[in-house]
Amino acid sequence: MTAERGTDVADGEPEVSGAGGSSTRTAARPRQDVVFPARDQYVEVVRGYRDGGFEMCADLCAVDYLTHPGRRLPDGVVPARFELVVNLLSLSQARRVRIRVQVPESDAVASSLVELYPGVEAMEREAYDLFGIVFTGHPDMTRILLPEDWEGHPLRKDYGVGRVPVQFKGAPGPR
Amino acid sequence: MSEAEPTPHPEDPDAQGSVPHIDTVQPPPVSGDAFLSPAPDGTPKGLIIETSEGSQELSARSTTDAGELRREVGAVLRLPEGVAIDPSDIDVERSDDETMIINMGPQHPSTHGVLRLMLELDGETVLRTKPVIGYLHTGMEKTAEELTYVQGSTNVTRMDYLSPLHNELVLSLAVEALLGVEMPPRSDWIRMLLVELNRVSSHLMWMATNGMDIGSTSMMIYGFREREMILAFFEKTTGLRMNHNFIRPGGTAADLPDGWEDDVTIICDTVLPRTDEYDELLTGQPVFRQRSEGIGTLSAEEALALSLTGPILRSTGVPWDLRRAMPYLRYDEVDFDVIVGTFGDNFDRYSIRLNEIRESIRIIRQVVEKMPTGDYRVQDKKVTPPPRGRIDESMEALIHHFKVFTEGFRVPEGEVYVATESPRGELGCYLVSDGSPKPYRMHIRGPSFVNLQGLPLMMRGGLLADAVAVCSSVDPVMGEVDR
Numbered sequence: 341m342t343a344e345r346g347t348d349v350a351d352g353e354p355e356v357s358g359a360g361g362s363s364t365r366t367a368a369r370p371r372q373d374v375v376f377p378a379r380d381q382y383v384e385v386v387r388g389y390r391d392g393g394f395e396m397c398a399d400l401c402a403v404d405y406l407t408h409p410g411r412r413l414p415d416g417v418v419p420a421r422f423e424l425v426v427n428l429l430s431l432s433q434a435r436r437v438r439i440r441v442q443v444p445e446s447d448a449v450a451s452s453l454v455e456l457y458p459g460v461e462a463m464e465r466e467a468y469d470l471f472g473i474v475f476t477g478h479p480d481m482t483r484i485l486l487p488e489d490w491e492g493h494p495l496r497k498d499y500g501v502g503r504v505p506v507q508f509k510g511a512p513g514p515r
Numbered sequence: 516m517s518e519a520e521p522t523p524h525p526e527d528p529d530a531q532g533s534v535p536h537i538d539t540v541q542p543p544p545v546s547g548d549a550f551l552s553p554a555p556d557g558t559p560k561g562l563i564i565e566t567s568e569g570s571q572e573l574s575a576r577s578t579t580d581a582g583e584l585r586r587e588v589g590a591v592l593r594l595p596e597g598v599a600i601d602p603s604d605i606d607v608e609r610s611d612d613e614t615m616i617i618n619m620g621p622q623h624p625s626t627h628g629v630l631r632l633m634l635e636l637d638g639e640t641v642l643r644t645k646p647v648i649g650y651l652h653t654g655m656e657k658t659a660e661e662l663t664y665v666q667g668s669t670n671v672t673r674m675d676y677l678s679p680l681h682n683e684l685v686l687s688l689a690v691e692a693l694l695g696v697e698m699p700p701r702s703d704w705i706r707m708l709l710v711e712l713n714r715v716s717s718h719l720m721w722m723a724t725n726g727m728d729i730g731s732t733s734m735m736i737y738g739f740r741e742r743e744m745i746l747a748f749f750e751k752t753t754g755l756r757m758n759h760n761f762i763r764p765g766g767t768a769a770d771l772p773d774g775w776e777d778d779v780t781i782i783c784d785t786v787l788p789r790t791d792e793y794d795e796l797l798t799g800q801p802v803f804r805q806r807s808e809g810i811g812t813l814s815a816e817e818a819l820a821l822s823l824t825g826p827i828l829r830s831t832g833v834p835w836d837l838r839r840a841m842p843y844l845r846y847d848e849v850d851f852d853v854i855v856g857t858f859g860d861n862f863d864r865y866s867i868r869l870n871e872i873r874e875s876i877r878i879i880r881q882v883v884e885k886m887p888t889g890d891y892r893v894q895d896k897k898v899t900p901p902p903r904g905r906i907d908e909s910m911e912a913l914i915h916h917f918k919v920f921t922e923g924f925r926v927p928e929g930e931v932y933v934a935t936e937s938p939r940g941e942l943g944c945y946l947v948s949d950g951s952p953k954p955y956r957m958h959i960r961g962p963s964f965v966n967l968q969g970l971p972l973m974m975r976g977g978l979l980a981d982a983v984a985v986c987s988s989v990d991p992v993m994g995e996v997d998r
Contacts, residue, residue, distance in 0.1 A: 427960075462965065
């Protein structure tokens with residue numbers, strides 16, 4: 341699988357209208373580039389962007405597509421259960437690029453970006469904590485938000501939210 | 516006293532439990548590779564194995580290997596170019612007896628919530644720091660998947676509780692970007708007015724607590740006094756002092772109240788001269804300057820590598836403000852300056868926030884001048900419920916109103932990342948929609964969460980007494996850190 345580059349046309353990002361001034365305009369942000377590299381090329385693609393002037397990794401998060409497998413992806417990208425979403429920011433060019441990597445459920449592992457962007461340390465720990473995606477090469481792969489002995493990864497779609505039964509004061513009991 | 520009182524012998528093993536000792540032997544931190552090797556007995560990787568991980572706490576020097584020690588000493592920092600920290604500078608041979616690991620928080624008044632810091636000290640000098648977070652984690656990103664887009668802003672507004680309107684704004688902008696609706700100009704200007712007022716109130720709150728942290732109790736009273744004026748205006752406008760749920764996808768909940776121009780002008784006319792009083796109280800005061808100049812310094816490369824944003828990044832001299840660099844709302848139509856520091860220390864961060872109050876007031880005055888007339892929410896029937904008056908007249912309007920609030924509106928399939936400049940830095944929202952009335956995934960990029968990563972580096976080599984000041988100058992809001 342090769343890295344698919346290109347702008348994200350299909351994914352519902354509207355065009356920025358040319359209208360300015362005090363007239364109405366669409367709420368869209370400037371168009372963001374979205375790249376779909378394969379998992380094994382992911383670090384190299386990010387490295388290329390870093391060398392190309394993307395100084396900061398603004399955000400890293402994961403998505404569990406368990407109950408929404410039919411999302412639109414460019415040709416050649418095989419959808420997997422998890423998706424890793426990395427938002428890189430170039431301050432010099434005032435540009436963003438979003439990198440979406442497919443991570444299969446059977447092998448929920450990805451390479452860590454800590455060597456490239458030390459600031460992803462906490463974000464990767466968060467993705468591990470809430471989704472169970474393990475980042476190889478991460479120096480401190482521990483839970484960050486949940487207690488150490490927590491079981492499961494709550495932002496997975498098959499992790500139930502749980503319910504607390506409501507008890508009404510003074511409600512008639514079973515007779 | 517009485518001789519019968521048994522004094523525990525120092526060597527008595529039973530007495531160990533009563534002795535408070537801090538650095539119990541921690542298992543060495545597990546790196547990610549450890550998960551890949553199969554369990555010794557060949558059992559498949561089960562849930563327990565996957566989720567029983569290393570300790571989140573700072574481990575003692577003797578159980579930490581040299582590489583890990585270097586990493587922790589230099590924060591998480593291994594800069595790509597390796598310029599920031601010279602690893603040979605770090606004394607990994609130092610024995611455990613010379614250092615002490617102490618625990619600060621989570622119930623510490625100066626940690627601004629429930630932040631826990633583990634500090635390794637050599638005398639009074641801080642060597643390693645590790646923030647331990649999660650005490651306020653309530654799973655708000657999971658909750659967001661259960662709420663419709665209409666209800667979503669009630670959820671996000673509770674994240675960064677000092678600037679709730681910024682949270683509502685970023686969610687609304689993300690939803691509107693997916694919807695592709697055209698926003699009426701007045702709603703943009705109303706949002707800008709509220710968001711800038713909120714920035715002033717948030718910075719005032721920071722000035723108050725920062726003053727408190729370094730011993731200026733007067734500043735604490737002044738900061739709360741001025742903030743109260745702004746909260747009173749918010750209460751008049753939105754009905755609530757905090758957690759407004761006022762900026763919603765599709766506009767705002769209501770128009771501004773009558774006479775808002777006068778209220779806002781009074782706020783501006785009061786707060787602006789009072790910033791000069793703060794100058795007198797703090798900026799020119801030798802004690803304050805000594806406690807903030809050169810404390811918690813950071814270079815621009817370090818700030819960028821650690822993804823720090825907001826006043827922390829600007830204090831290192833990087834003129835990065837999303838309002839200027841990637842304008843949203845109508846920030847390209849107002850005139851304001853981006854405040855930039857030089858040394859990246861506590862004093863720069865203080866000056867930046869103080870001057871950002873002045874710049875925000877400048878923006879607010881322009882908003883009052885330029886406020887257009889028109890709708891305060893988008894007239895798209897799919898998004899906006901009919902006005903209250905129509906409900907009494909029309910059955911269809913009643914049904915429509917009911918549908919919008921019970922079922923919600925559908926947002927086209929897609930994903931978007933929207934970022935705004937909150938008082939603490941880049942506040943981003945990554946939103947995935949599967950076409951239903953509820954977000955498939957909503958992720959908030961909290962600036963405090965990321966900014967906390969700068970703490971170990973900023974505190975390294977400083978005094979324990981300054982740790983409180985450094986922590987305060989990062990301005991973490993734990994509601995947003997833990998979400």
